[in-house]
Amino acid sequence: MLLELRNIYKSFGEKEVLKGISFSTEGGKAFGLLGRNGAGKTTTIRILMNVFPANGGEVLIDGKPIDYSKVGIGYLPEERGLYPKKKISEQLVFFAQLKGMNRTDAVKAVDYWLNRLNMTEYRDKRLDTLSKGNQQKIQLVTAVAHNPDIVILDEPFSGLDPVNAMLLEEVVKEEIGKGKILLFSSHQMNYIEEFCDSIAILNGGKAAVCGELREIKRSYRRDKLTVSSPQRELILNDPDFSAKYLDGGELLITLSSPEEKNPVMRRLTEKYDIDGIKVFEPSLNDIFVEYAGERE
Amino acid sequence: MKQFKTIFNFELKNYFINKAFVGITVFLMLLIAAVMFFPRIAAVFDSGEQTGSADDRAVMLVSADTKETAELAREVFSSAFADYEVLVADNKEEIKQSVSDGIAECGFALDGLTSYTYFVDNLSMHDENTYAADAVLQNLYQLKEMTAKGVSPEQAEDILSVEISHETESLGKDQFKNFFYTYIMIFALYMVILLYGQMVATNVASEKSSRAMELLVTSAKPTAMMFGKVIASCLAGLIQLVCVFGSAFLFYNLNKSYWSDNMIIDSIFGIPLDLLLFMLLFFVLGFFIYAFMYGAVGSTVSKLEDINTAVMPITMLFIIAFIVVMVSMSSGNVDAPIMVICSFVPFTSPMAMFTRIAMSTVPIYQIVISVLVLIGSVVGVGVLSARIYRVGVLLYGTSPKIGSVLKAVFKA
Numbered sequence: 001m002l003l004e005l006r007n008i009y010k011s012f013g014e015k016e017v018l019k020g021i022s023f024s025t026e027g028g029k030a031f032g033l034l035g036r037n038g039a040g041k042t043t044t045i046r047i048l049m050n051v052f053p054a055n056g057g058e059v060l061i062d063g064k065p066i067d068y069s070k071v072g073i074g075y076l077p078e079e080r081g082l083y084p085k086k087k088i089s090e091q092l093v094f095f096a097q098l099k100g101m102n103r104t105d106a107v108k109a110v111d112y113w114l115n116r117l118n119m120t121e122y123r124d125k126r127l128d129t130l131s132k133g134n135q136q137k138i139q140l141v142t143a144v145a146h147n148p149d150i151v152i153l154d155e156p157f158s159g160l161d162p163v164n165a166m167l168l169e170e171v172v173k174e175e176i177g178k179g180k181i182l183l184f185s186s187h188q189m190n191y192i193e194e195f196c197d198s199i200a201i202l203n204g205g206k207a208a209v210c211g212e213l214r215e216i217k218r219s220y221r222r223d224k225l226t227v228s229s230p231q232r233e234l235i236l237n238d239p240d241f242s243a244k245y246l247d248g249g250e251l252l253i254t255l256s257s258p259e260e261k262n263p264v265m266r267r268l269t270e271k272y273d274i275d276g277i278k279v280f281e282p283s284l285n286d287i288f289v290e291y292a293g294e295r296e
Numbered sequence: 297m298k299q300f301k302t303i304f305n306f307e308l309k310n311y312f313i314n315k316a317f318v319g320i321t322v323f324l325m326l327l328i329a330a331v332m333f334f335p336r337i338a339a340v341f342d343s344g345e346q347t348g349s350a351d352d353r354a355v356m357l358v359s360a361d362t363k364e365t366a367e368l369a370r371e372v373f374s375s376a377f378a379d380y381e382v383l384v385a386d387n388k389e390e391i392k393q394s395v396s397d398g399i400a401e402c403g404f405a406l407d408g409l410t411s412y413t414y415f416v417d418n419l420s421m422h423d424e425n426t427y428a429a430d431a432v433l434q435n436l437y438q439l440k441e442m443t444a445k446g447v448s449p450e451q452a453e454d455i456l457s458v459e460i461s462h463e464t465e466s467l468g469k470d471q472f473k474n475f476f477y478t479y480i481m482i483f484a485l486y487m488v489i490l491l492y493g494q495m496v497a498t499n500v501a502s503e504k505s506s507r508a509m510e511l512l513v514t515s516a517k518p519t520a521m522m523f524g525k526v527i528a529s530c531l532a533g534l535i536q537l538v539c540v541f542g543s544a545f546l547f548y549n550l551n552k553s554y555w556s557d558n559m560i561i562d563s564i565f566g567i568p569l570d571l572l573l574f575m576l577l578f579f580v581l582g583f584f585i586y587a588f589m590y591g592a593v594g595s596t597v598s599k600l601e602d603i604n605t606a607v608m609p610i611t612m613l614f615i616i617a618f619i620v621v622m623v624s625m626s627s628g629n630v631d632a633p634i635m636v637i638c639s640f641v642p643f644t645s646p647m648a649m650f651t652r653i654a655m656s657t658v659p660i661y662q663i664v665i666s667v668l669v670l671i672g673s674v675v676g677v678g679v680l681s682a683r684i685y686r687v688g689v690l691l692y693g694t695s696p697k698i699g700s701v702l703k704a705v706f707k708a
Binding site: 013046049051052073075077079080081082083084086094095097098099100139142 | 690
């Protein structure tokens with residue numbers, strides 16, 4: 001299954017929120033939708049889920065306009081919330097039924113997922129008697145119980161302890177393994193880096209960068225070097241190189257242009273005792289700050 | 297449709313597991329049972345003992361210029377005011393003193409037969425003693441004057457006590473008979489719509505404030521959500537009404553013989569079937585039109601605290617409709633121009649048209665037009681509400697202005 005968003009435009013009143021967002025992803029892959037607060041991630045997700053229509057552009061599945069009666073979508077909203085005063089199993093079955101399951105299947109699926117997330121003991125409890133992390137696990141059930149084709153997780157890891165985070169990681173990998181399309185939205189870059197094959201960073205209503213994470217990293221300007229050397233202090237004070245400390249004791253040398261790479265490497269090895277030297281590869285965090293940082 | 301059914305079942309079940317809902321219904325049924333069984337129970341206690349001694353009656357004093365007049369007045373007042381022990385006082389001052397000391401409840405200081413001063417401690421709103429005294433004294437004066445003019449006392453008595461017999465045959469509706477059940481039904485309509493309307497609004501707003509809405513809007517169509525909620529609460533309201541009125545009917549029939557001399561109760565339970573059906577029709581339509589509006593308004597607030605101010609305009613509209621109908625009912629003129637207008641305006645017609653049907657004779661074509669206008673408005677308001685709901689539920693922060701919501705609705 002191939003999901004494509006093409007040239008999505010959306011404005012609320014005078015305010016243009018999305019100015020032509022496009023990206024695509026396919027089954028068995030995870031996609032990271034990134035961007036600063038207010039960049040339009042939730043709006044994009046809501047358009048994808050048909051909560052409101054876009055002013056322009058289209059959502060396609062395998063090249064055809066999406067048919068919401070056939071494509072199941074599961075959603076874990078960033079703003080968590082269910083019925084606080086209602087029995088957990090009751091509301092989970094209700095939501096699964098709303099998503100089109102019949103009652104028997106819904107009950108079965110809810111029981112399966114409560115068991116999978118080690119939550120069976122809370123089955124007949126009221127939601128507001130649970131801790132925040134456990135409520136979040138309950139909320140996750142609403143996103144996956146009806147066996148959707150597309151699973152959208154907005155900040156899925158926030159508020160989870162490390163054990164639960166690991167459990168969620170397993171679940172996410174399972175879902176990807178089942179060939180589903182996973183759409184992540186998160187500010188926790190380590191998780192995005194771990195799961196997502198492709199990303200889009202939204203900025204100013206547009207996708208500032210979009211594509212395979214590996215490619216994005218590779219195409220990042222190759223104008224920085226990481227250097228490890230016993231003579232760090234000397235290099236740091238050498239006006240010939242603009243160097244600074246990196247975490248872990250290495251040095252980062254910024255080049256005036258990518259073409260400087262080989263000459264600088266040569267000069268460094270001639271002048272100092274060098275243990276290792278390589279072109280700096282940015283983390284997703286660096287890429288995010290670069291593309292999402294400045295607004296148009 | 298499947299979503300509607302799921303939501304409808306979910307919402308309806310919520311009412312039936314709601315302790316307050318069940319509690320109030322059971323309480324009302326018990327209250328009605330207590331009222332309906334009261335005469336039977338009272339009869340059991342009463343049967344043993346006779347009514348108490350004759351003279352725990354209140355004291356009424358009379359005084360006059362002459363002793364004879366005072367004695368005469370005492371006699372006629374005694375028969376006219378059976379609830380009082382009538383005694384003669386020496387003069388005005390004694391009456392004043394006794395009344396303010398609480399020895400006597402009231403007193404008449406006669407000044408001849410044609411004028412008097414009535415003394416009473418606190419003049420009650422329902423004090424009709426002066427009317428009775430006027431009649432008695434007038435009669436006495438006429439009798440006295442006639443005998444003085446040569447008519448024999450017997451003849452004079454005959455002339456004065458002649459009784460006019462009459463019969464009334466109402467060709468349309470008997471307002472007096474219909475008044476009580478119309479009153480009760482309008483009141484039930486008012487209570488149920490107001491209560492359940494607010495409940496729908498609160499329900500929507502709490503889903504929004506608990507953020508369950510985030511998931512709901514992405515899972516179900518707003519029309520399915522709106523209609524599921526409103527129809528479920530309508531049914532819950534109807535079931536509650538049926539429980540309350542049904543138990544009243546049942547307990548009344550169990551105790552019918554004890555209520556036979558109570559005209560009001562008799563009239564209430566003598567409600568014709570066709571009127572009950574009209575009640576059902578106007579209840580359902582009136583409920584829908586208001587519940588939709590309440591739901592739409594509920595969707596525009598983010599915090600539960602804001603709900604009361606937000607629903608105020610709707611509640612005011614409804615209260616005004618209620619007051620217009622109640623005033624027209626009490627005045628007896630249910631076909632006044634304002635009522636005729638109100639019976640075609642969709643927001644007031646459920647109560648106004650029902651009142652007119654119950655208490656007057658309304659041409660069929662008017663009923664048909666009113667119902668059709670109402671049905672059309674229900675559909676219109678329903679669709680508009682669902683659209684407001686769709687826009688409203690995603691708006692957080694300060695309550696938006698009506699204008700901006702409507703603008704967003706028509707743009708979307």
